[in-house]
Amino acid sequence: MEALDLSPGEHRCPGPSTRDIIIADRQPVPEALLVEAPAYLGDEDIGYDRYTSPAFFDLEMKKLWPRVWQWVAREEELREAGDYVTYDIGPYSFLIVRGADDVIRAFYNACLHRGTQLRASDSSGFAEQLRCPFHGWTWSTEGDLQSIPCRWDFPHVRDDMFKLPQVKVATWGGFVFLNMDEHAVPLEEYLGVLPAHMKDGWDLGRRAVAVHIQKELPTNWKAAQEAFLEAYHVVETHAQNLPFAGDANAQYDLFGEHVSRFVHTHGVPSPHYPEAQTEQQIADKMHLPAGTIVPEGGTARNVAATWRRDNLGRKWGLDLSHYSDSEMLDSIEYHLFPNMCMFPGVSLPMVYRFRPIGMDPGRTLFDLLFLRPLAEGESHPEPVAPVRIAAQESYGSAPGVEPWLGATFDQDTNNLIQQYRGFHASKKRGETLGNYQESRIRHLHQTIDRYLNA
Structure with missing residues (x-):
């Protein structure tokens, strides 16, 4: 009955929280992992027209995308003078x-x-100059006009007035960002808590892209990323993970206007899982090598983290002993508005990007990157080319993706086409969100509204 006295947004899943589980590991963890920043943002429905309406989509294109910092490349893609990407x-x-x-x-x-x-x-590629393929007008890689065929016919063209127009550029964490708004706040200010949280072992600038997958998703760019902003779907979509993955007790944090986070644990059963298990039984279900033994008094969580620490350390030639079990196991995901997700942990080192394709509200390009830490003194290798997979193909068909992980991503995005069709078909014209577990989705929409209404 005590739960009835709680205010909206204060309700939590019974049992140990994410923070309780991490502290029980009895290891030093980054201070950022112990910070809790929940917020109640209201409980009104989110209208489906925000995903399907061409008029709303057009408004985003005019008032949102031209005013936000967005990741466009990795610095290693632009290593030498003349390197370019579009x-x-x-x-x-x-x-x-x-x-x-x-x-x-x-x-x-x-x-x-x-x-x-x-x-x-x-x-992408290399160019000593930027030459138009139609008539041959040419600019330098710094944007200065160099030549015009039949220059005699253009006495009205002044070199100083025909520099290529630029937008703001800044770098952080090995990523290159741009912003079309010439009055935009500096990137470092826009990033909020991220520079403070993503330091030392979480420096994404000291990681290299090992795999880059691109896949078109048949849904709106917001709905696509919202599938990855909560763990509420695990109980149904990823039921195979319930014996060893926390979900209903995941932690959700909102850090200012542009950043949110969730942390949900691995190596402990879901609060939804009905059967009692020994630590050995949990470990047996965790994609560990056959014959892995949990010692008396040990935990599946620690055994799994130790195996990953040793296995990945050998694979990458790194000493990973300073990383906690949480960093080795848990799903730690930061969202940077409007469309970027980053996982600074070690064994799930992913980065996502969701961007509209053309002017169709129902088409999204999903970029999925896997990063690996660089060894001390190691330079960034040559960038890997994106692997484009068709909408009906499994992520597991891409080189470098383990079958079990590919199947998990398939589950994440297979729901999206039915959801998008449901947006159109539903008599009820909006989605009803959980106050805590889906707070990051509401945070996304409220930030969008601040840009659209500015």
């Missing part, structure tokens, strides 16, 4: 180039003559 978001296209002066710039990807893209969408 980045598209909705109707916008950008050409990101490292100039001969070693400065990374982002140009609008359009010739100032008749608008042709200087480089095709979804392309």
